Each structure stands twice: as C-alpha cells, then as structure tokens.
Amino acid sequence: MKNLTPEKNILFPEASQEFSNLQCPSCGGDEFKVIPLSGFKGEHFIRIFCNNCGEHLLFQTSFYSSPNKESEKDYDNNNLININFLQKEWEEWVGWKKRHLNSHVSHKTLFSKYSQLCLAFLIFGIVLFFILDRWHLLDPILEFPEARQKHIIDFAEVLLKVQCFPSIMKSKIKTVPIKYTREPTVHKDFIQYGEAGIYWGEEYIKIHRSNFWFFGLPKKTQLLNTLVHELRHRSSPRLGHNIEFYKLVKKDVECVKNYLNELEY
Numbered sequence: 001m002k003n004l005t006p007e008k009n010i011l012f013p014e015a016s017q018e019f020s021n022l023q024c025p026s027c028g029g030d031e032f033k034v035i036p037l038s039g040f041k042g043e044h045f046i047r048i049f050c051n052n053c054g055e056h057l058l059f060q061t062s063f064y065s066s067p068n069k070e071s072e073k074d075y076d077n078n079n080l081i082n083i084n085f086l087q088k089e090w091e092e093w094v095g096w097k098k099r100h101l102n103s104h105v106s107h108k109t110l111f112s113k114y115s116q117l118c119l120a121f122l123i124f125g126i127v128l129f130f131i132l133d134r135w136h137l138l139d140p141i142l143e144f145p146e147a148r149q150k151h152i153i154d155f156a157e158v159l160l161k162v163q164c165f166p167s168i169m170k171s172k173i174k175t176v177p178i179k180y181t182r183e184p185t186v187h188k189d190f191i192q193y194g195e196a197g198i199y200w201g202e203e204y205i206k207i208h209r210s211n212f213w214f215f216g217l218p219k220k221t222q223l224l225n226t227l228v229h230e231l232r233h234r235s236s237p238r239l240g241h242n243i244e245f246y247k248l249v250k251k252d253v254e255c256v257k258n259y260l261n262e263l264e265y
Contacts, residue, residue: 022087022090023087029050032050034048035047046059055094135214142214148212153178155227159227162259164259165259169228169252178204179205181209207226225249
C-alpha cells in the first residue's frame with residue numbers, strides 16, 4: 001500500500017496492507033491517499049483519494065481488533081469482507097454520481113443547452129425591430145434625403161412600365177411632383193398614408209420618411225401602398241376614402257406586385 005498517511009489507520013489498526021485489494025471504480029487504480037478523521041462525538045471517518053484520477057470516498061468506520069487478539073485466519077477473513085464491502089459501496093457511489101450528477105448535462109439537446117441564450121436573442125431581435133421600425137420618429141442621423149428622393153422617383157418610373165396600371169394614374173406621375181419630406185406627421189396614428197400628407201389641394205405628393213428604414217433602405221410594400229394610395233386620390237378625388245376607393249387601391253397594388261414578381265423571375 002503506497003502513500004498512506006502517517007496517522008494510525010482507523011479502519012484496520014496497526015496494518016499497512018489492508019487496501020491492497022481495493023481498486024478505484026473510476027479508473028481502476030490501486031494507489032490511494034488515506035486520511036483518518038474524527039467527529040465531535042467520537043465518530044471515526046476515513047477519506048480515500050485515488051492518486052491516479054482523484055476520485056474519492058468518505059465513509060464512517062469503527063475500530064477493529066488487531067491481529068494480536070484474533071487468529072491470522074480470522075483477521076484475513078474480516079479484512080477481505082471489509083474490503084469487498086468498501087469496494088461495493090464505492091462503486092455504487094460512483095455509479096450514482098454518473099447517473100444523477102452528470103447524465104443531465106450529456107443528454108441535453110443543443111437547443112436546451114442554449115435555450116436561455118436563444119430566448120434572450122429573440123427578445124433582443126423583437127426590441128431591435130421595433131426600434132428600427134419607429135426610428136423615423138427620432139430624427140435619425142443616418143438619413144440622406146437626396147438618395148431617398150432618387151429612390152422614390154425611380155420607383156415611380158417603374159409604375160409607368162406596368163401595363164395594367166391605370167393610365168390616368170400614370171399621367172399623375174408625370175405631371176404631379178413627388179417629393180421626400182421630413183415634415184411632422186399629419187395624423188398621430190402613424191398610418192403611412194396620413195404621414196404622406198397627400199391631399200387634393202396640395203401642389204405635390206409628399207412621401208414621408210416613415211416609408212424608409214433609418215439606414216436608407218425602403219420599406220417596399222409600404223412605399224408601394226403609399227404611392228398607389230395617393231395617386232388614386234389625385235386621379236379620383238370624388239371617392240374620398242369610401243369602400244370603392246379601397247377596392248381600387250387594392251386592385252392597383254396587386255397589379256404592380258404581380259409585375260414586380262415577374263421581373264424577379
């Protein structure tokens with residue numbers, strides 16, 4: 001037996017070979033460090049450390065009679081019984097740790113391991129999307145009116161090429177100025193049509209910055225709806241905002257969408 005503590009062995013007094021048959025249930029090593037301990041009420045404990053892998057066991061024991069008071073055969077039998085019992089107890093302890101302390105980590109799926117991170121990322125994405133969607137209300141720094149004006153004009157010129165788009169609305173594109181504006185919204189409900197500020201008595205069509213993301217990219221669907229909505233107002237002012245007006249706007253928007261989809265393919 002190697003690396004025993006110099007203290008008197010509590011489990012097997014006056015002996016140095018008692019653990020020679022013991023094996024570490026984790027790595028199979030047979031060299032240990034044995035530390036005897038005592039409790040407040042005279043209890044006796046032993047802590048065994050495997051020198052190879054560090055696996056350890058703490059158990060309570062009691063004094064045993066020395067081989068001087070019993071036959072050598074009885075002593076060897078008692079020694080073997082105690083070692084076998086200790087080996088079994090240690091193996092059960094290591095097996096319990098593997099089942100209950102380590103298995104829950106190894107059996108986790110990739111999603112369950114990072115579920116909290118995924119949830120935080122989802123919440124961050126939702127908040128970021130809301131900020132970007134409403135950034136136009138905060139008067140952003142990254143805004144280039146000339147580039148946005150050019151994009152509006154280019155988009156309006158695309159409408160001239162759509163065959164199913166009403167000719168009267170095409171004529172309004174050519175005759176009515178379309179301008180990008182940062183003016184305060186007319187309505188406080190943040191509807192893009194109210195923000196566009198297009199009314200029959202005005203001299204030009206105004207496209208509000210809410211039709212763009214703060215870093216310059218357009219909100220294509222919203223920009224299309226805004227242009228069609230206000231061009232329809234100019235073409236059919238008597239309709240106002242009645243049911244017939246919204247039916248025509250829906251029809252015109254679908255017409256342009258189909259054309260744009262065909263261009264992509």
